[in-house]
Amino acid sequence: MRFALSAEHRDFATSLHAYLAGADTPGAARAWAHGRHEPGLKVLRGLAELGVPALLIDEAHGGLGAGPVDLVVAFEALGYHAVPGPLVETAAVAPAALTGAAAERWLPSLAAGEAFATVPVPLALDADIAAVVVGAEVVGQPELVRSIDPTRRLFRVDAPPLTGGRAFDLGVLAVAAQLLGAGRWLLDAAVAYAKQRSQYDRLIGEYQAIRHLLADVVTHLELARPLVHAAAVTASPQDISAAKVKAGDAAYLAARTALQVHGAIGYTAGHDLGLRLTKVRALAGAWGDSGFHRERVLAR
Amino acid sequence: MDLDIDAESVAFRDEVREWLAAHVPTLPSMDTAEGFAAHREWEAQLADARLSVVSWPREYGGRDASLLQWVLFEEEYYAARAPGRVSQNGIFMLGPTLFAHGTQEQRDRILPAMARGEQVWAQAWSEPEAGSDIAALRSSAVRTEGGWLLSGQKTWSSRAAFADRAFGLFRTDPGERRHRGLTYLMFDLRAEGVTVRPIPQLDGEPGFAEIFLDNVFVPDADVIGEPGQGWRVAMTTANNERGLSLRSPGRFLAAANRLVDLWRSAGEPAASRDRVADAWIGARAYQLYTFGTVSRLAEGGELGPESSVNKLFWSHLDLGLHDTALDILGPHAETDRAWVEGYLFSLAGPIYGGTDQIQRNTIAERLLGLPKEARR
Numbered sequence: 001m002r003f004a005l006s007a008e009h010r011d012f013a014t015s016l017h018a019y020l021a022g023a024d025t026p027g028a029a030r031a032w033a034h035g036r037h038e039p040g041l042k043v044l045r046g047l048a049e050l051g052v053p054a055l056l057i058d059e060a061h062g063g064l065g066a067g068p069v070d071l072v073v074a075f076e077a078l079g080y081h082a083v084p085g086p087l088v089e090t091a092a093v094a095p096a097a098l099t100g101a102a103a104e105r106w107l108p109s110l111a112a113g114e115a116f117a118t119v120p121v122p123l124a125l126d127a128d129i130a131a132v133v134v135g136a137e138v139v140g141q142p143e144l145v146r147s148i149d150p151t152r153r154l155f156r157v158d159a160p161p162l163t164g165g166r167a168f169d170l171g172v173l174a175v176a177a178q179l180l181g182a183g184r185w186l187l188d189a190a191v192a193y194a195k196q197r198s199q200y201d202r203l204i205g206e207y208q209a210i211r212h213l214l215a216d217v218v219t220h221l222e223l224a225r226p227l228v229h230a231a232a233v234t235a236s237p238q239d240i241s242a243a244k245v246k247a248g249d250a251a252y253l254a255a256r257t258a259l260q261v262h263g264a265i266g267y268t269a270g271h272d273l274g275l276r277l278t279k280v281r282a283l284a285g286a287w288g289d290s291g292f293h294r295e296r297v298l299a300r
Numbered sequence: 301m302d303l304d305i306d307a308e309s310v311a312f313r314d315e316v317r318e319w320l321a322a323h324v325p326t327l328p329s330m331d332t333a334e335g336f337a338a339h340r341e342w343e344a345q346l347a348d349a350r351l352s353v354v355s356w357p358r359e360y361g362g363r364d365a366s367l368l369q370w371v372l373f374e375e376e377y378y379a380a381r382a383p384g385r386v387s388q389n390g391i392f393m394l395g396p397t398l399f400a401h402g403t404q405e406q407r408d409r410i411l412p413a414m415a416r417g418e419q420v421w422a423q424a425w426s427e428p429e430a431g432s433d434i435a436a437l438r439s440s441a442v443r444t445e446g447g448w449l450l451s452g453q454k455t456w457s458s459r460a461a462f463a464d465r466a467f468g469l470f471r472t473d474p475g476e477r478r479h480r481g482l483t484y485l486m487f488d489l490r491a492e493g494v495t496v497r498p499i500p501q502l503d504g505e506p507g508f509a510e511i512f513l514d515n516v517f518v519p520d521a522d523v524i525g526e527p528g529q530g531w532r533v534a535m536t537t538a539n540n541e542r543g544l545s546l547r548s549p550g551r552f553l554a555a556a557n558r559l560v561d562l563w564r565s566a567g568e569p570a571a572s573r574d575r576v577a578d579a580w581i582g583a584r585a586y587q588l589y590t591f592g593t594v595s596r597l598a599e600g601g602e603l604g605p606e607s608s609v610n611k612l613f614w615s616h617l618d619l620g621l622h623d624t625a626l627d628i629l630g631p632h633a634e635t636d637r638a639w640v641e642g643y644l645f646s647l648a649g650p651i652y653g654g655t656d657q658i659q660r661n662t663i664a665e666r667l668l669g670l671p672k673e674a675r676r
Contacts (some may be wrong), residue, residue: 001305001368003591003597009301069301191668211664214658217611218667226588227581233303241406242581294577298560 003229007113009073016074019046020081026272030188032084032148040084043117048113052078052087056095056170060174061107064094068170068232072177076228082275084151086126089119089134092174096136097167120161120172121287127155134167135159140296149278168287169240175287176228176243180221182283183251184278186258187217189273204261213257220250241293249286255280303591305368312365312371319349320380327383329641330507336420336462339386343417353391354414361409361415367594374548375587381554389458390414394467397484401525401533410486422460422489424468424511427453432658434469435478435531439513441470441485441555447519448472450487453512456652458663460509463500465489469530482530486522487513502644549587552617555642556583559625562639576628579621586614605666608659615649615656622646 005013023046026103028039041169047053052279055070064070071092080086081096090110094117098106109115111132118130127133129141143156191214194205204210224246255277259266266273284290305313325342328335346352347361356362356371365373391414398407413419430437439452450470460466465488473481489496490593493516495615500505524531556579563569563576593606596622621642626633633639 001303002592002595002598003301003303003588004302004595029597050389144538191670194670203671206655206673207665208673209662211673212660214668214670215612215660215663217608218663221550221586223589223613227585227593229301229592230584230588231302239584242584245577246581246585291574294574294581297577297580298563298573300673 003233005073005228007068007230007258009069009137012070013073013286014079015051015216016047016052016077017080019050020077020083023081025081025083026275027274029082029151033154035128037215041129043083044085044087044116045113047078047083047087053091053113054111055091057107057111058095061103062111063107064111065219068173068235069229069257071170071174072228072232074182075174075177076181079178079183080185082151082182082185082272082279086118086130088171088174088178089125089130090117093117093119093162093171094132094134095168096170097162098132102132118155118157119158119167121168121171123154123163124157124159125155125207126153127157128153133157133159140158146281147278149236149282151275151279152282163288166235169235169237172244172287172293173228173231173240174248176231176240179244179251179280179283180224180228181249182280183217183221183224183247183254186251186254186273186276187214187221188257188281190214190254192219210261213260215249216256217254220246220253224250234245238299241288241296244288244293245297248280248290251280252284263280305372309366309369309372310367316351316373316376317380320376320382321559323349324380324382329505330384330386330459331461331501331503331507333462333559336386336459339383340417340420342383343385343387347416348641352387352417353395353411356395356411356415360411367597368591371548371550371590372596375550375553378550379557380655387414387417389421389423389463392420394421394486397467397524397533397536400536400559401484405521405526412576417627419465420459420463420511422455422458422466422511423648424454424464424466428455431456432655434534435482437469437471437482439470440474441472441483441518444517446558447517448483448485448515448523450485450493450516450518453510455510456499456508457511458508460484460489460496460511461506463489465522466511469534469538471532472527476528481528481532483527484524484533485518485531487516487518491516493517496629502647503641524525532553549583549590552583552588552614552621555621556580556616557631559621559628562625562628569628571629572624575620575624579617579624582617583614583621586610604616607652608662609667611653612656612659612663617644618646618649 023043028043030042032295051064052074054063055066059065094110110117115131115135116129117132118124118127123145124133136157145154145156147154164262189201197204227243227246231239258273259277262273265271327338329334330339333576350363353362354365354373357364427437427439441448441450454468465486467486469482470485471481472483493514495512497510499510501507501583559576559579625639626643629636665672
């Protein structure tokens with residue numbers, strides 16, 4: 001047993017962080033929210049060069065043949081940097097959901113970052129730019145539905161929703177990792193702010209009321225991470241659901257705490273905090289809400 | 301990254317499981333005189349099977365088991381509902397301290413008797429004015445011919461009412477303040493000048509006690525580490541208490557599995573579904589977090605401020621888990637001995653080993669790098 005990330009995994013995470021930190025992901029996310037896709041697509045092409053959409057696609061279809069652990073490492077970084085777009089659908093779900101002729105037709109271009117997939121769960125993220133909708137014959141004319149998170153452009157599509165199975169579980173796993181990453185960014189931002197903002201002649205990070213909130217956040221995030229990693233290793237629905245619940249709760253605690261620590265500045269659209277705050281709330285309910293996943297945890 | 305357990309460890313786990321299935325007794329509470337005696341016998345039986353201190357070297361009664369094997373042992377131990385360890389303060393706190401800082405003579409003299417439950421140790425840590433702020437302690441040790449004379453008062457000392465010996469910190473240089481000038485000493489609870497006054501816990505049993513010391517002689521051989529360096533020595537003990545060893549994940553996972561069983565047998569009440577699921581998720585998270593720590597330590601890492609993360613997490617988990625069980629039991633909760641005992645023990649979690657508030661301060665400063673609180 002060696003329950004720790006390998007040097008290769010850590011290097012992969014480092015290169016993703018380095019790339020995304022310099023890619024103006026907040027600007028890309030804001031443009032994406034207004035339906036201006038080009039800056040976001042540029043970010044996604046860069047991620048394709050780093051191999052993200054190709055991870056779970058087998059080598060015969062132009063992929064890397066990597067595994068779920070690589071997937072969670074990638075999605076933690078994507079969540080940290082609030083990258084927009086249908087990457088859960090393209091990188092986590094499509095490689096398992098598309099088989100036979102559909103796999104032959106689509107997986108090579110998904111792996112190359114030339115095309116995207118989406119999945120109704122029950123709404124489909126970014127169906128307007130997706131070349132393939134899992135479970136549907138054609139994309140058709142999707143109807144846009146507004147999400148609490150403006151960067152999540154959701155569409156009603158004419159296809160049966162994905163509610164279970166290996167492909168669904170991989171999507172849930174990627175979302176759990178994304179939540180973990182978003183939570184970590186929210187914590188980092190709140191800690192950084194608490195170290196420089198003064199009130200009543202003291203840094204707010206000196207106040208026990210603030211310190212204790214942040215200590216609780218890091219505790220829950222630290223304990224959520226091994227669940228996400230283990231779910232990637234065991235692939236058991238019970239572990240995957242446990243990871244989704246715990247990562248969702250920890251990220252939500254991080255979001256609420258980060259907003260409280262920032263005060264009104266964090267409530268503005270101009271602050272990057274909002275890009276994670278609303279996404280965390282959206283993802284907590286998407287891909288099976290907490291009730292659904294707690295049921296799966298307790299299933300015999 | 302994998303969770304695969306090697307064949308040798310699987311064989312070890314199977315042996316432990318089989319042995320426990322055949323031997324686990326039901327004992328009275330260790331916080332009573334007869335229970336304490338019965339627990340000593342159980343520990344001797346464990347020692348005969350070389351299962352009392354599996355991670356220790358063979359020469360002291362252990363098996364040189366790896367950290368992973370120790371975790372597996374603990375999981376089996378709690379899953380089998382085996383009795384709590386009367387020697388736990390010694391085995392999990394003094395033992396590691398002696399391995400890190402003791403002399404060969406001290407190890408040879410102390411560890412084998414500890415492993416068999418023949419000599420049971422109490423932790424003389426807290427004082428009336430020094431709880432979480434342990435550096436505020438006042439008890440003193442004054443130099444005398446061939447040793448030291450201890451004076452002062454210790455309190456909340458678990459199992460001191462029935463234990464044989466105790467270990468703790470004493471101020472040996474009255475000119476120094478706080479963490480300086482402290483020395484780590486062991487003493488006999490039946491020595492001349494020692495008075496032990498039991499304190500009944502919430503359940504009425506004398507689980508802990510006050511210890512009054514009036515010029516109690518301790519030979520130089522019972523000083524651990526260098527005189528004046530007690531704080532550094534003690535940090536080994538404190539990290540062990542909060543961190544890996546005392547609160548093994550097995551305890552929580554076994555209890556969480558019992559909670560799920562209880563919930564099912566109660567007809568799966570919807571009102572407690574989420575709390576039951578969260579208790580299981582928390583216990584699983586704690587188990588996996590421990591596997592992560594074990595993997596890191598196996599590669600040469602050290603226990604750091606994550607022991608505070610550990611403590612903060614398990615104390616809440618334990619309390620929430622038992623609270624949920626009592627809520628499911630409803631009108632039967634107050635009379636269910638097993639769950640009530642677990643609940644009463646869990647109530648102490650956020651208090652001992654450094655309160656949860658102290659842990660949060662440690663996490664804030666040492667893990668998050670937040671500025672220190674302005675002191676008055």
